[in-house]
Every structure is written in C-alpha cells, then in structure tokens.
Amino acid sequence: MAAARAEAKEHENSHNNCLIRLANPHVAAMKEDILYHFNLSTSTCDFPAMFGDVKFVCVGGSPTRMKKFIRYIAVELGLDHPGEEYPNICVGTDRFAMYKVGPVLSVSHGMGVPSIAIMLHELIKLLYHAKCSNVSIIRIGTSGGIGLEPGSVVITQQAVDACFKPEFEQIVLGKRVVRNTDMDEQLVQELMQCSADLKEFTTVVGNTICSLDFYEGQGRLDGAICFYTEKDKQAYLQAAQAAGIRNIEMESSVFASMCRTCGLRAAVVCVTYLDRLKGDQITSPHEVLAEYEQRPQRLVSHFIKKSLGKV
Amino acid sequence: MAAARAEAKEHENSHNNCLIRLANPHVAAMKEDILYHFNLSTSTCDFPAMFGDVKFVCVGGSPTRMKKFIRYIAVELGLDHPGEEYPNICVGTDRFAMYKVGPVLSVSHGMGVPSIAIMLHELIKLLYHAKCSNVSIIRIGTSGGIGLEPGSVVITQQAVDACFKPEFEQIVLGKRVVRNTDMDEQLVQELMQCSADLKEFTTVVGNTICSLDFYEGQGRLDGAICFYTEKDKQAYLQAAQAAGIRNIEMESSVFASMCRTCGLRAAVVCVTYLDRLKGDQITSPHEVLAEYEQRPQRLVSHFIKKSLGKV
Numbered sequence: 133m134a135a136a137r138a139e140a141k142e143h144e145n146s147h148n149n150c151l152i153r154l155a156n157p158h159v160a161a162m163k164e165d166i167l168y169h170f171n172l173s174t175s176t177c178d179f180p181a182m183f184g185d186v187k188f189v190c191v192g193g194s195p196t197r198m199k200k201f202i203r204y205i206a207v208e209l210g211l212d213h214p215g216e217e218y219p220n221i222c223v224g225t226d227r228f229a230m231y232k233v234g235p236v237l238s239v240s241h242g243m244g245v246p247s248i249a250i251m252l253h254e255l256i257k258l259l260y261h262a263k264c265s266n267v268s269i270i271r272i273g274t275s276g277g278i279g280l281e282p283g284s285v286v287i288t289q290q291a292v293d294a295c296f297k298p299e300f301e302q303i304v305l306g307k308r309v310v311r312n313t314d315m316d317e318q319l320v321q322e323l324m325q326c327s328a329d330l331k332e333f334t335t336v337v338g339n340t341i342c343s344l345d346f347y348e349g350q351g352r353l354d355g356a357i358c359f360y361t362e363k364d365k366q367a368y369l370q371a372a373q374a375a376g377i378r379n380i381e382m383e384s385s386v387f388a389s390m391c392r393t394c395g396l397r398a399a400v401v402c403v404t405y406l407d408r409l410k411g412d413q414i415t416s417p418h419e420v421l422a423e424y425e426q427r428p429q430r431l432v433s434h435f436i437k438k439s440l441g442k443v
Numbered sequence: 444m445a446a447a448r449a450e451a452k453e454h455e456n457s458h459n460n461c462l463i464r465l466a467n468p469h470v471a472a473m474k475e476d477i478l479y480h481f482n483l484s485t486s487t488c489d490f491p492a493m494f495g496d497v498k499f500v501c502v503g504g505s506p507t508r509m510k511k512f513i514r515y516i517a518v519e520l521g522l523d524h525p526g527e528e529y530p531n532i533c534v535g536t537d538r539f540a541m542y543k544v545g546p547v548l549s550v551s552h553g554m555g556v557p558s559i560a561i562m563l564h565e566l567i568k569l570l571y572h573a574k575c576s577n578v579s580i581i582r583i584g585t586s587g588g589i590g591l592e593p594g595s596v597v598i599t600q601q602a603v604d605a606c607f608k609p610e611f612e613q614i615v616l617g618k619r620v621v622r623n624t625d626m627d628e629q630l631v632q633e634l635m636q637c638s639a640d641l642k643e644f645t646t647v648v649g650n651t652i653c654s655l656d657f658y659e660g661q662g663r664l665d666g667a668i669c670f671y672t673e674k675d676k677q678a679y680l681q682a683a684q685a686a687g688i689r690n691i692e693m694e695s696s697v698f699a700s701m702c703r704t705c706g707l708r709a710a711v712v713c714v715t716y717l718d719r720l721k722g723d724q725i726t727s728p729h730e731v732l733a734e735y736e737q738r739p740q741r742l743v744s745h746f747i748k749k750s751l752g753k754v
Contacts, residue, residue, distance in 0.1 A: 155667065243538065244555050246655050347560070357467055
C-alpha cells in the first residue's frame with residue numbers, strides 16, 4: 133500500500149508541472165546511463181540538445197511503419213526538404229528504431245508487453261535526461277476488432293487484461309504488483325474530435341484487451357496449439373463485447389500504466405484489421421491493410437498539427 | 444485436467460514418431476494457412492519443397508544476429524559459396540527475419556514471451572505443413588548471469604517464472620492455464636558434451652528465470668520505475684541463486700512449453716553479458732559483447748556438425 137501511495141503521489145506531482153518524472157530515485161545518482169536497447173548513453177550523447185524539443189512521441193510495433201510515419205509527419209508539418217532522409221537514431225542496434233523531425237519522435241517497440249516495456253523504460257529516461265516537458269505519447273497500432281467493420285479505428289478508454297479487468301499485473305522481486313491502466317481522458321476526447329474533424333473513417337472510443345499472446349491468448353483457432361472450440365471462442369469474444377471491449381492488441385496495459393506513473397499524457401489509437409467475431413486470419417489484400425495502417429497516422433498527424441496551431 | 448491430459452498425450456505421441464504434431468485439430472481443416480507475421484502462406488508457398496529438409500532450427504532475439512549465424516553455420520557446414528547472400532525468407536514483413544542453409548533454419552523472435560510465442564506458433568505450423576521430422580530447436584540468446592563470470596554460457600535445465608516455479612502460466616479464454624517448462628534432458632547433456640569438446644569458454648547447466656520484464660521484473664535499479672532498494676534486489680537475486688538459478692532472460696518458459704507440446708526437442712543456450720549480483724547496466728565494450736554473443740553460436744554449430752557426423 134505504501135508503494136501504491138508513493139506511485140499515486142508521483143503521478144500527481146508529474147501532472148502539475150508537466151515535466152517527465154522518473155519513479156526511480158536511483159537514476160539521478162548514476163554517473164552514466166546506458167540506454168542499452170537504444171544504443172545511446174548519457175556519456176556520449178547530449179540528450180537535451182538532441183531531444184529537448186520533443187513534445188509528441190508516436191510509437192508502434194513495426195520499425196518500417198515508424199519510419200514511414202516520420203516521413204509522413206515531416207511533410208504534414210512542412211518540415212521536409214526534397215531528398216531528405218531521416219536517419220535511425222538507434223544506429224548500431226536492431227532492437228528498436230527511432231526517428232525525429234521537429235517536435236515529433238517516432239519509435240518502434242516490437243510486439244508484446246515485455247518488448248514495449250523495455251522501450252518505454254529507456255524512452256522515459258531519455259525524455260527525462262533531455263529535460264522534456266508537456267510530452268504526449270500516442271501508440272499508433274494495429275489490432276483485432278470485436279464487432280467492428282475492418283478498418284475502424286479504436287481510441288482506447290481503458291486497457292483491460294484477458295479477464296477484462298482494468299489492471300496491469302507484474303511480478304516485481306517475486307511479488308505481485310497491480311497498476312492502473314486508465315488513459316488520459318482529455319487526450320481521448322481531443323483525438324475523438326480530430327476524427328470528427330477528418331470524417332475519413334469510423335472511429336470509436338472503447339475498451340481494449342491487452343493480451344500476452346496473439347493466438348491462444350486472443351481465442352484464435354489457428355495457432356499451433358488450441359484446446360478449445362469455436363463455440364468457446366465465440367462465448368469469450370461476446371462476453372468481451374458485452375463488457376465494452378472493442379478491440380484486442382498486445383501492448384496497451386503496460387503502456388498506460390508506465391506513462392501514467394511517469395507523467396506522460398498517453399493514448400492508444402489502433403486500427404482493426406479484421407472482425408474477430410467473424411474470423412482469425414488476416415486475409416485482406418496487402419494494399420487494403422496498408423491503407424488501414426495509415427488511418428491512426430492520419431488521425432494523430434491531424435492532432436499534432438492542431439496542437440501546434442497548424443490547422 | 445482433461446486439457447492437461449490431452450496435452451500430455453499429445454506430447455507422448457509426438458516423441459514416438461518424431462514428426463511435428465500440432466496440438467490443434469482445426470489447422471488440418473483450413474484450406475489456406477496464412478502465417479501472417481512471416482508473410483508466408485500455404486496457398487503461395489510450397490512448404491515441403493522449401494522447408495522439408497529442416498532438422499535444426501536456431502532462434503534468437505535479434506534479426507542481425509540470426510543473419511550472422513546463417514553465414515557462420517554455412518561456412519562451418521561447408522555449404523557456403525563465395526559471394527553468396529542468404530536472402531530473408533520473410534521478405535515483405537519486418538516482424539521476424541528467417542534464413543536457411545541446408546538443414547538449418549535461423550529465425551529471429553524479438554524480445555519477450557509474447558513476441559517469441561507469435562513466432563513459435565507460426566514456425567511450428569510451418570514445420571508441420573512442410574512435414575518435417577526429427578527437428579531440434581535451440582534458442583541461442585543473451586542473458587544476465589547470477590554469480591557467473593560475464594561471458595559464461597548457461598544451458599537451461601528448467602525455465603522458471605519470477606517466483607522460481609517451473610511453470611508457464613497463460614490466460615486462455617479468461618482462464619488460467621499452467622504448462623510444464625522442462626527442457627529435453629538428453630539435448631542438454633549433448634550440448635554440455637559439445638562444450639566439453641570445445642573447451643573454449645565456461646559452460647554450466649542451470650535453471651533460468653524467464654522474466655516478463657527487463658527492468659523491474661529482473662530487479663534492476665536503473666529503469667524509469669523502481670520502488671525498491673539495492674538491498675531488496677540483492678535478497679531476490681541471492682534467493683534465485685540459492686534456488687539453482689544461473690541466469691535471467693525473457694523467452695525460455697514459453698519456448699520450453701510450446702516446443703514440448705508440439706514434439707520438438709528444445710534447448711536454450713544463453714551467454715551472460717554481466718553478473719547481476721554486481722550490477723545492472725551492460726557496460727562491457729561492444730567488441731567484448733560481440734565475442735560473447737558468438738559463444739552460443741559456436742557451441743550450437745559444433746552440436747549441429749557432430750549430429751551430422753561432420754566432426
């Protein structure tokens with residue numbers, strides 16, 4: 133309970149002054165901080181000079197998608213120059229890729245809770261060392277929808293676990309720790325307004341299951357292992373739908389929990405590639421999926437431009 | 444309990460005939476199987492022709508490492524040709540990378556249990572569709588050691604969870620499912636003998652914690668979030684050491700559990716980058732880590748050559 137109170141207090145402080153605040157007193161005492169999976173270190177990089185102006189961080193699973201996004205947002209913000217390349221800041225490692233243009237940082241996080249957690253620990257320390265303030269972070273991802281037309285976009289209200297509880301559970305030093313997964317309500321409303329401005333695709337606000345698995349964990353019938361029936365699967369997904377769940381992905385709960393704890397306004401905007409009530413395999417043609425993939429990017433680009441007074 | 448019995452039976456069958464056996468009756472009835480994260484499909488690829496001769500699958504987190512490994516094993520097996528490139532079989536996706544030479548397949552799996560589980564579901568189906576038999580699969584990875592000189596190699600006897608239990612827990616359709624994480628005993632012994640043959644570096648057999656997190660989940664003091672002390676951390680790591688644990692990584696439990704269930708002989712061979720009793724950050728120079736990284740590859744290469752009667 134003491135730890136929970138400390139976490140709540142940390143959260144409150146961080147939102148008052150809008151600086152990135154680590155929930156770890158040890159880091160300030162470190163002479164050097166090596167962000168191993170970014171291949172960046174405070175002793176060889178000037179973080180305030182490199183990253184001090186960052187106000188928007190966009191993250192997604194695929195490095196290729198995050199590279200496409202930085203090119204797209206550069207054009208949208210009028211910050212592109214003909215023939216300009218955006219070098220991967222995390223050169224020398226293939227764990228994550230990172231790109232920057234103006235106030236926007238674009239970072240890949242791989243698939244699943246452990247992978248994005250590694251990225252977030254190091255990203256949050258990067259923003260802290262860079263003395264960033266008023267940072268919003270948005271996951272632009274892909275997901276399976278529940279009862280939605282494929283291509284619909286879901287803005288997550290609450291990330292829930294596989295039992296539909298709005299919690300992120302973790303084992304720390306062998307003990308169970310449970311943290312809150314609420315998203316920033318105001319940011320959800322702002323993003324929903326951006327979708328209404330655009331009128332380009334269906335967008336809904338709803339709850340999101342954060343699963344630790346793509347196959348059995350999401351009730352798919354097409355994995356290497358499956359000991360249940362179509363009927364069992366339908367019962368699970370229909371119970372999810374009844375609980376206000378609109379999509380399933382694999383990173384939102386730890387993303388919500390860590391960003392909350394460290395004073396980052398956070399949102400999850402995912403397109404749905406299929407309706408899980410109707411199937412498991414992603415069968416749409418490549419060009420259809422490619423257009424779906426751009427939808428969260430278009431929404432978030434509009435949000436960034438609006439925040440900067442550019443629309 | 445019925446599910447557990449079905450799993451045990453599946454396992455027994457699969458070891459008798461040494462074919463890959465899916466633990467999912469639904470797949471045989473599918474007209475097409477799209478392995479989405481490999482960007483491969485049974486309707487566009489001839490799996491038996493492409494993969495039917497695979498006998499050894501080596502997997503690791505980093506795509507770059509797995510590309511280096513295929514070049515290395517090609518030379519070791521005398522299957523290389525001057526100037527030959529090994530194309531990525533999973534072209535068109537950046538989720539995973541896959542390379543093949545002769546009977547060896549080399550596949551990346553990203554970081555963490557959910558990421559490797561996606562890869563394994565699709566890999567096991569690939570081997571099944573290709574009608575492979577007598578396949579051994581070895582994870583050649585990196586890890587944090589406990590009470591070992593950095594650079595030591597650990598062959599995992601049992602993958603344990605963060606509470607030191609030899610179990611892999613998963614939520615399937617909202618219910619807790621627990622599976623066994625024992626490794627193939629004979630394969631462990633064969634690999635240990637290969638290390639004795641080589642006499643190049645220290646190798647030990649021990650238990651391995653499979654953590655869902657790199658920072659708090661492994662008791663590190665250098666993440667963005669940390670609500671415990673150095674003393675708490677030491678108590679946890681020392682308890683792990685007393686329980687026969689020699690290293691911590693992030694994929695072994697689901698790897699052991701899934702491979703067992705589907706009739707693959709499986710082993711985990713990880714080098715240790717640091718001694719976690721002495722620190723958290725990976726501070727060794729790049730060239731030292733690069734040499735450490737090769738050690739599991741050298742060990743597994745010797746094993747493959749020995750299995751093929753080439754040494």
